[in-house]
Amino acid sequence: MQYEVKALSPENEIIALVVDAQDEAGARAQVEAQGLYPTRLAPVRTFRRASGSHGRISVVLFSQELLALLMAGLSIVEGLEALLEREGGARLRGILERLLGGLREGKRFSNLLSGQPDVFPPLYVGIVRASEGTSDLPRALQRYVDYQARIDMVRNKLVSAAIYPSILLVVGGGVSAFLIAFVVPRFAAVYEGTGHPLPWMSQVLLDWGKFAAAHGLPLFVGALCVVIVAGMAARAAITKIGFATLLGRVPLLGPHLRIYQLSRLYLTLGMLLDGGIPIIAAMETAGGTLTPAMRERMIRACAAVQSGQSLSAAFQAQELTTPISLRMLRVGERSGEMCAMLTQSAAFYDGEISRWIDRFTRMFEPLLMSAIGIVVGTIVVLLYMPIFDLAESLS
Structure with missing residues (x-):
């Protein structure tokens, strides 16, 4: 294992280096043997799941x-x-x-x-x-x-489904901010010279535009601070309860995230059993891929199997099945083809998740585009309403 080390030299200079050692004590001994005093040692994480960075592979x-x-x-x-x-x-x-x-x-x-x-x-x-x-x-x-290809397929589909809505939100927010901070103040300067009373909603929009133009920097700093604070709060929540658990509390995402977790559990368990790993050891290893809440259920299910209970009954008692997967597990127990049944259950869950993603994106993307269009269109209409009123008064 490699360790990143910051050490103090005899000349009182801070030196950064990387040492190769079996443990932290060995790394510290190597640094001290060079006449340095280590102030910080941290293990180097070498492999990442992403495989595009220089010098690192998955x-x-x-x-x-x-x-x-x-x-x-x-x-x-x-x-x-x-x-x-x-x-x-x-x-x-x-x-x-x-x-x-x-x-x-x-x-x-x-x-x-x-x-x-x-x-x-x-x-x-x-x-x-x-x-x-x-x-x-x-x-x-x-x-x-x-x-891993099966796992990444579902994950990549989720990421791909989130890319287009994210782009729409960024572009729509940017256009709305540009209209309010740049275009609206110029329309306000034109309307102020006419002396004509403006519609109430148009006046509110123009006042907001003038305020944004006059306090652009404080508003930008305030928005940046809000984003930073929200990011820190989200990071603290993820560290405390986990990202998957946090998403599971969202009403629309919770049930589908549970299906995704069950798919990963069944696929992992089927692969381990197919590789010749005993059922208890396989369950303990597969539990490490789950959220903390489902991991606790998996631990209890493992204890039930150790006590002589069947896998299907233990999973049913801990709510680690659906009606279809429960029947498939029972068939696997009777036929002795548990690995095949677990893999088929995971494939069924993957198909269900893929269908939900397709339905959600077909519904959500048009709704998001409509919402952005309504916001931008409302700003434009409110800007031109005084011109329409002025034209009517002149005629």
């Missing part, structure tokens, strides 16, 4: 590359050596070197992965550990890649 991309090399006939050591020769990033090279060093010492690959929890999640370690019993690492890697 675990999925790492698995895909290693899988391709293994399928080509290379051993795992040769595959990691090939990845190391190609890699130019210092952080990833450090990870690969530690994996290679451990394998050459005779350590198990899963133990080496679990020694870097900031890089490889427990789910990934679990399926690799299960594959070591069957000597089928390529299938385990392929299973994880397929699993």
